[in-house]
Amino acid sequence: MDTAPPSALPSAATPGKTEGLRDRKRRETMQRIADTGLRLFMENGFEATTLDAIAAAAGIARRTFFYYFKSKEDVLLAWQGSGFVEAIGPALRQEPTDQSPLAAARHCLLTLVARFETKVAIAADALLRSTETLRARKLAKMVDMERDLAQVMAERWPDRPPEDVRMAAMLAIGALRLAQEDWRRDHAAHPDTARPLADHLNATFALLDRQVPPVQGEERP
Amino acid sequence: MDTAPPSALPSAATPGKTEGLRDRKRRETMQRIADTGLRLFMENGFEATTLDAIAAAAGIARRTFFYYFKSKEDVLLAWQGSGFVEAIGPALRQEPTDQSPLAAARHCLLTLVARFETKVAIAADALLRSTETLRARKLAKMVDMERDLAQVMAERWPDRPPEDVRMAAMLAIGALRLAQEDWRRDHAAHPDTARPLADHLNATFALLDRQVPPVQGEERP
DNA sequence: TCCAATATCGCACTCAGTGCGAATTTACGC
């Protein structure tokens, strides 16, 4: 039914090897659980959907569910932007280093955001707001993204002091979060004429620039 | 045993009235639960401490616990900086408005941080890092602070565009979060010679200024 | 003093998540 695949299987990935039957089945099962879970969540809500319902609908035993996911929440979390979290590191590695880390982050976030603004991601995001702990865990994921971002930045801009790149990562993810809030509000107020997330992200970064204009060889894209 | 009181009772506060016996007992009971909970958490860890243990040690029935707290997590969350979250709004209202919102936030955070760097707050904070959901919910609380901050800023600097003050609030709380990370790392590495949180907060704001120098009538304190 | 609101409590229940271990399936070297 759905397109974008969740990630992160229990055991470590085997990079070079060709994927055997075992791995394929595992991936398929995990995907099936994730699909089923999201579908049931959308139909009945997150809390009203029991683990047993997911397991039954996915054709596995209750106990097997926990072999693939640590918790019910993790099923939904796996749809967090449908791979956005995992894509951001690699995306930043593609960026040229003749721009500032913040400008690079801005550019690659704009690209990613456009790629991941799908129906499924939007539905999952709405569900992510239905519970206190889910809202909280989404924030935790953004902090994870911030850490990854800072990590990659530190690798690619080794000349810049680490505190600077960490600050840049914080600014970038903070801007992303504010932009997402605006975007959601926009959609709630004008469901038809709402602008894409990328627009809001641009506006938020522009705001950041204004409040805090670029320095030292930073350019605006 | 402890000093700082958790807050937020079930029913709304009665501002002008003198506090009757009923209210006092309620506050006492809630405080006793919070104290007992924190003590047991510190002794045995968060997950190893059951609700029944807290209820028994606090001298109440298991069912009564849920009359005061929504969940076990909330007992610990109530110690979040021991009132820091609630103090930030009022503190910002005291700040003069001839400085920029960000500068004001910086100043009042510096003050608060010094006031709330207590043994209890530190212990509670360590416990808040022992579980994924607790970590996440702490972040959620910081976002709540960000919202409150933006709210008060909007009231007190009505001339500034709301997006600007929200961005300023994001920057301030983001800086607070990074500073707290540094401070914790500092304590982990040099338990004896570690610098106070206020120092790290100063450093982080300085970094923010550098990455993003102040504009438009902003001054450094 | 009586009434209504608040507070305390017990009971039974649902559901998430875990520990243990058995049964099954797959990968892989021989």
Add this chain to the structure above:
DNA sequence: GCGTAAATTCGCACTGAGTGCGATATTGGA
């Protein structure tokens, strides 16, 4: 092919958090 080790699936029983319901006690105020 064959056998072994590892990975996967599953059932069962258990703990513990949180809820719904309703009964009882306590308190504030008319």
